Amino acid sequence: MSAKKIVQDFYKSDALIDAKVMAEYLHPEVILEWNSTKGFLKLGYDEIISLTENMSKAYIRSKARINPIIVEKNMVSLRFSHYVKTFENPREEMLLAHFFVIWEIKDDKLFRGYQMSQIS
Template identity: 65%
Template sequence: MSPKEIVQKFYKSDALIDSEVMKDFIHPEIVLDWNSSKGFIQMNYDSIINLAAELNKAYVRSKVRISHIVAENDLISVRYSHFVKTIENPREEMLLAHFIAIWQIKDNKLYRGYQMSQIS
């Protein structure tokens, strides 16, 4: 599978709200530098797994709509919008945030990430 296909498969999966699925996609030595509208955080394997588990408590469904994806060797840039359905209202899809991320792939897993997001 190409690095671009790995990233596409990641965002089409339930990894963002399912920690068990997330484990299939992320490298044990992953580092994610995330600049959000609330500030900067750096995440490692455990914190990413914990975030997916926390999101699972609030959302019953997660969907990513990719608008742009560009690949160069092991680096993939992706621009997407993340939609969710809440436990309280599972019929209504809600835009959570807009994202742009650059991923480096190592050993067929997400290894190094740089991400920016803005809450909708």
């Protein structure tokens, strides 16, 4: 599978709020370096799974709207906006944050990520 297809499938899936789906996409040695409006995080496999489990407690639906996506060999860069629906208000879609991320793909899995985000 191409690097672009892996990343597109990842963001179209429920991986951001479903730890079982997330685990399918992560390389066992994954590292995500994340610069957010709240500071810097360096997350490994277990921390990403834990974050996903926490997200699943607050949100019932998650959607990433990607624009654009750029690919060079095994590196995929994209900008996306992350929308969610909460348990309290499942009918209203809410913009959570804007993201820019570069993913390195290894063994058809997300291996190294470099991400920046800003809360909406």
